Amino acid sequence: MPPMADTPLLRLDRLAKHFPVGGGWIDALTGKRSHVKAVDGVSLDVRQGETLAIVGESGSGKSTLGRLVMRLLTPSAGQVLYKGRDVVAMNRAELRQFRRQAQIIFQDPFSSLNPRMRIADIVREPLDVYQDGARADRPGRTEALLERVGLTADHGRAYPSELSGGQRQRVGIAAALALSPELIVADEPTSALDVSVQAQTLNLLADLQASYHLTFVFITHDLGIVHHFADRVAVMYLGRIVEEAPTETLFREPKHPYTRSLLSAIPQPDPTKRVDWQLPEGEPPSPLDPPSGCSFHPRCPHAMDVCARQAPTLAPVEPGHRAACFLHQPVRHDASSTGMPS
Amino acid sequence: MSLLDVRDLTTEFRTEQGWHKAVSDVSFTLDPGEILGLVGESGCGKSTAAYSVMKLLGANARIAAGEAWLGGENLLAMNDDALRKLRGDRLSMIFQDPATALDPAITVGEQVMETVREHLGLDRRAARARALELFRQVGISDPERRLNAYPHQFSGGMAQRIALAIAISCNPEMLIADEPTTALDVTIQAQILRLIKTLLVNERRSAVLLITHDLGVVAQICDRVAVMYAGRIVEVGDVQSVFADPLHPYTRALLHALPTHEVARGALATIEGRVPGLTDRPGGCSFHPRCPHARPICATELPPRVRPSPGREVSCVLHAADG
Numbered sequence: 001m002p003p004m005a006d007t008p009l010l011r012l013d014r015l016a017k018h019f020p021v022g023g024g025w026i027d028a029l030t031g032k033r034s035h036v037k038a039v040d041g042v043s044l045d046v047r048q049g050e051t052l053a054i055v056g057e058s059g060s061g062k063s064t065l066g067r068l069v070m071r072l073l074t075p076s077a078g079q080v081l082y083k084g085r086d087v088v089a090m091n092r093a094e095l096r097q098f099r100r101q102a103q104i105i106f107q108d109p110f111s112s113l114n115p116r117m118r119i120a121d122i123v124r125e126p127l128d129v130y131q132d133g134a135r136a137d138r139p140g141r142t143e144a145l146l147e148r149v150g151l152t153a154d155h156g157r158a159y160p161s162e163l164s165g166g167q168r169q170r171v172g173i174a175a176a177l178a179l180s181p182e183l184i185v186a187d188e189p190t191s192a193l194d195v196s197v198q199a200q201t202l203n204l205l206a207d208l209q210a211s212y213h214l215t216f217v218f219i220t221h222d223l224g225i226v227h228h229f230a231d232r233v234a235v236m237y238l239g240r241i242v243e244e245a246p247t248e249t250l251f252r253e254p255k256h257p258y259t260r261s262l263l264s265a266i267p268q269p270d271p272t273k274r275v276d277w278q279l280p281e282g283e284p285p286s287p288l289d290p291p292s293g294c295s296f297h298p299r300c301p302h303a304m305d306v307c308a309r310q311a312p313t314l315a316p317v318e319p320g321h322r323a324a325c326f327l328h329q330p331v332r333h334d335a336s337s338t339g340m341p342s
Numbered sequence: 343m344s345l346l347d348v349r350d351l352t353t354e355f356r357t358e359q360g361w362h363k364a365v366s367d368v369s370f371t372l373d374p375g376e377i378l379g380l381v382g383e384s385g386c387g388k389s390t391a392a393y394s395v396m397k398l399l400g401a402n403a404r405i406a407a408g409e410a411w412l413g414g415e416n417l418l419a420m421n422d423d424a425l426r427k428l429r430g431d432r433l434s435m436i437f438q439d440p441a442t443a444l445d446p447a448i449t450v451g452e453q454v455m456e457t458v459r460e461h462l463g464l465d466r467r468a469a470r471a472r473a474l475e476l477f478r479q480v481g482i483s484d485p486e487r488r489l490n491a492y493p494h495q496f497s498g499g500m501a502q503r504i505a506l507a508i509a510i511s512c513n514p515e516m517l518i519a520d521e522p523t524t525a526l527d528v529t530i531q532a533q534i535l536r537l538i539k540t541l542l543v544n545e546r547r548s549a550v551l552l553i554t555h556d557l558g559v560v561a562q563i564c565d566r567v568a569v570m571y572a573g574r575i576v577e578v579g580d581v582q583s584v585f586a587d588p589l590h591p592y593t594r595a596l597l598h599a600l601p602t603h604e605v606a607r608g609a610l611a612t613i614e615g616r617v618p619g620l621t622d623r624p625g626g627c628s629f630h631p632r633c634p635h636a637r638p639i640c641a642t643e644l645p646p647r648v649r650p651s652p653g654r655e656v657s658c659v660l661h662a663a664d665g
Contacts, residue, residue, distance in 0.1 A: 057527035164616055194383035194555065194617070199599035199610040206609070221527065224558075228601035228610070265532040267558030269600050271581045274562055282483070283499055283530065 007084045008045035009183060009215050010069065015042045015078035017064050021288060036287045038064040040239035041078070043314070048182070051209065051216040053230035053247070055223060055262075059287050060236040062219045066185045069217060070104050071095075082183070100130060103176035105169075107188035112172060113160040119171050120146065120156030126178040145174040149204060166197035173204065180212070187219045202229060223266050227251055235259050238287055238295040241314055245321040255323040258296045294325070306331045344371035345515060345549045346395070351408030351418075353387075353394045355620060362620045364390045364403070366573045372516065375547040377539070379560035379581070382570035383596075383617055388553050391570070392518050394418075395551075396433065397425055412516070430461045434509040438521040440501035443508065444493040450504045451489025454511060461512045476507040480537055499530035506534070510541050516549045517542055523559065535563050557600060561585055566653075569593045572618055572628035579654035589656040591633045627658070635660055 018035040039061045046052045056062040067073045069080055071087045080087045082098055090098060106112040113122055124142040127133065133141065146156050149170040160168055169189060176184060186205070190198040202225065208214060218230055226233055227247060234244040235256065243256040254260045264275055282299050285291055291298050297307035306326055314324040323329075353365040365387040372378050380388045393399055395410045395417060410417040412432070417425065429435075437443055445453060454476060455469040464472060470489075477485035480503040493501055502522060509517055519538065523531035542548040552564060560567050560581060567584050569577045569592065577590040588594040598611035615632045618624060624631055630640035639659060648661045 057529065166616065195557070195596055196383065196599050196613040197616065199601070199612045202601060203609050203612060222601075223528075224601045261529060265528040267528075267532070267535075267556065267562040269557040269561045269585070269597065271561040271585050283497055284527070 009048045009083060010044075010046040010217070011079075011081040011084075012042050012044045012065075012069070013079045013081060015065070015068060015080060016040055016076045017061075017068055017073055018076040034288065037239045037290070038287065039068060039075075042236075042239075042241055043078075044234055044241065044244070046183075046215060046217060048215055049209075049213050050231045051218055051229060053218045053220060053226040053233045054236060055220060055226055055233055056236035057221060057262075057284060059238070059284060061239040061287075062221075062236050063187055065236070066104065066187045066217065066219045069185055070102060071098070072104075096130075100179045101181050102183040102185070103179070103181040104185045104187065105172050105176050105189045107191055113168060115160050117159070118156065119151070119158050119160065119163070120153075122160075122171060123156070123174045123178060126175060130179055132179060141178075145178055148177065148208075149174045150200075164197075165193055166201060169193065169201055170204070173201075173208070177208065177212075181214070183215045183217070185217045185219070188221070189218075190225065191220070191222065198225075205229075223263065235262065238285065238290050240295070240311075240324065241322075242296065242325070243321075243323045244314065249318075249321055253321075255317050255321070255328050256296075256325045257300045257302050257327070259323075261299075302327055345374050345412065346372040346551075347409075347411040348391075348395060349409045349411070351391060351394055351410065352406045353390050353399065353408075354404055354406045355390075356402045356404075357621055359621055361404070361406075363406070363623075364573055364620060365394060368408070368570075368573075368575050370568050370575065370578060372549045372551060374515070374549055375543055376566065377543060377550040377552055377564045379564035379567040380551060380553045380570060381555065381557065381560050381567055383555060385617055385619065386570040387573040388570050389520055392520060392551055392553050396429060396435065396518060397422075398435075430457065431512055432515045433518070434512070434514040434516075435518045435520070436502065436505045436509050436522045438524050440498065440505040441493060443505045444501065446493050449490050449492055450496070451491075454489075454504070454508055457508050458511045472511070473507075476511055477504075479510070479541060480504070480507045481533070482507075499526050499534065502526065502530075502534055503537070506537060506541070510546070510548075513546055514542075514548055516551065518551045518553070520553045521555070522552075524554070524556070531559075535559065539563055557585075557597065569596070572623050574628065574657065575655075576629065576658070577654075577656045583651075583654060589650065589654070589661055590629075590658050591635050591660070592629050595632075 017039040018037050021034055021036050042065060054062045054065060064073065068075055074088060082102065085094060087098060120142050123145050124138055127138045127141060143153055143156065151167065151170055155163065155167065190201050193201060209216060220226060230247045233247050233250045234241045237258050243259045254263055285298065293308045293310050294312055297303040304326060312324045312326050312329060314322045315329045317323050317328045349369050351365055351368040352363055354361040355364045368391050380392060382388045394405050397417065405418055408418060451473055454473040458464050458472045459469045473489060474485050477488060482488050482503055496504065523534050526534065538550060542550055554560060564581050566580050568575045569590065571592050577584065577593045584593065588597055595611065595613045599613065601610055613632050618628060626641045626643055627645045630636040637659060645657045645659050646662045647655060647657050649655050650661050
């Protein structure tokens with residue numbers, strides 16, 4: 001079925017990824033092995049040309065989500081729909097097309113670049129693998145890509161170890177751009193970089209997005225970057241989305257208590273605005289043994305009885321703004337419901 | 343009088359091409375009950391400067407010049423035994439990775455008790471009571487049970503709390519905290535910073551030297567800030583004034599490069615070029631190749647250290663009286 005005009009570029013439908021943990025083969029055979037629900041029922045739409053930020057702390061499942069989108073991991077349940085097609089069900093030709101159109105940029109540009117290849121060869125590799133355009137044109141195109149991300153032909157002759165962290169991240173970006181993608185998943189692309197280099201990298205990404213009408217899924221823990229860069233934000237906690245809203249709305253009127261404490265915990269670089277940190281109690285629970293009901297309830301200052309028993313669904317609080325919290329939705333009166341389809 | 347007075351500290355690293363200055367002519371003071379932020383990008387020498395004060399340097403490093411006075415004693419002239427005693431009694435340290443400070447093979451309770459027995463001369467029973475009290479102070483729930491756990495059984499945030507418990511156990515006069523929250527999530531970071539402020543500054547009037555790359559952390563908890571670039575302190579002042587009116591072009595650029603909601607959407611200010619490496623630091627003012635205000639003299643001469651107002655100091659010709 002051809003995609004309709006209003007089909008989002010990317011749709012996640014009740015997406016889940018459970019990893020088996022611990023136990024040996026005996027536990028596996030006897031069914032005793034437990035699972036971490038790294039991603040646990042995520043539904044989201046990403047529209048063409050927008051930047052959606054996925055925000056969360058460690059263990060929230062945000063990186064697993066990025067890998068599921070790229071089909072680097074296979075979902076345990078649910079679907080990743082790219083232009084309306086399930087990426088798991090794609091045939092060879094479709095998958096090849098998907099792999100050209102969707103690219104990922106990783107946090108650590110060093111471990112994602114082959115140390116034995118020259119920079120120009122790394123950037124050119126996707127062109128060779130996909131036999132993209134005439135072979136004779138590829139050196140020129142490689143040089144143009146390097147130039148586009150602010151590197152020179154000299155950098156092209158160097159090896160990854162000879163470049164700085166910021167330059168290596170530019171190489172990762174150039175390689176991701178080689179096949180003219182539509183979707184870029186950026187997984188903490190600037191967290192390993194210093195402030196001044198981070199600013200250069202973010203400006204480059206914004207510039208490329210405007211030039212090529214790219215769609216970004218931007219995975220980060222840094223809310224300053226989110227506010228600067230994203231159109232929409234989804235906040236994850238322990239494998240689920242707890243709130244989703246346009247960026248300005250989320251920062252102005254956060255609804256979920258976790259979002260509120262996350263926002264108040266960011267140290268603002270302004271000494272005239274010192275905050276009395278509204279800190280959530282305790283540590284995030286282990287994803288191995290998540291709390292019942294709403295997984296934030298043990299740390300939540302507003303927790304009610306129902307929060308330990310039922311998991312709130314991610315429901316609209318205003319058009320375009322969803323939150324999974326009983327403060328903002330009626331409590332369902334069937335006690336057996338857990339709120340999540342199994 | 344200042345608790346710590348560091349004067350003209352210069353520390354060198356050995357490379358294949360010989361000795362190179364990682365820290366040059368660094369001077370600063372630290373008062374009791376004060377948090378000084380030592381801030382800068384990677385490779386600026388902020389950690390090396392702090393480790394030099396404690397004389398905790400590797401074999402490839404040497405202190406080439408300088409003094410670090412704590413009370414009437416020059417730490418840099420002390421012998422190793424005296425300094426080791428001092429490091430437990432009066433000075434302590436926490437690191438980015440708390441595992442660095444904890445022995446993986448010994449229960450955390452034993453580690454805290456060992457410290458207080460050695461430095462405070464407590465017997466086993468009193469040491470255990472003290473360890474329990476410290477665990478409660480740093481916010482570890484169920485402390486009796488946690489005393490018997492090993493470091494790997496704790497999350498990064500909990501391990502940092504234990505490192506902090508050990509660090510405060512002897513009521514140090516000064517704590518050096520090297521990126522103590524960089525590896526932690528923001529909600530945990532806020533908890534640890536709040537503990538440092540309450541337990542050390544408010545309750546003990548200890549001084550804290552906080553090494554960080556995060557200007558948000560500096561703005562939130564430091565009293566004063568020293569900004570480092572390429573081994574030198576380029577600007578010092580109280581946090582309110584430095585953030586409101588940064589004097590050095592590097593400080594200004596760094597503050598403007600931060601993505602925050604205060605900044606309108608659009609291009610972030612950047613600093614052209616990159617931080618020079620240890621072996622290719624330019625002559626004159628190290629920042630001159632990247633500075634929008636550079637003059638010919640900046641390439642040849644070290645900038646003067648100017649005090650434009652009480653408590654503020656900047657190394658830049660723009661602020662020299664005849665500039």
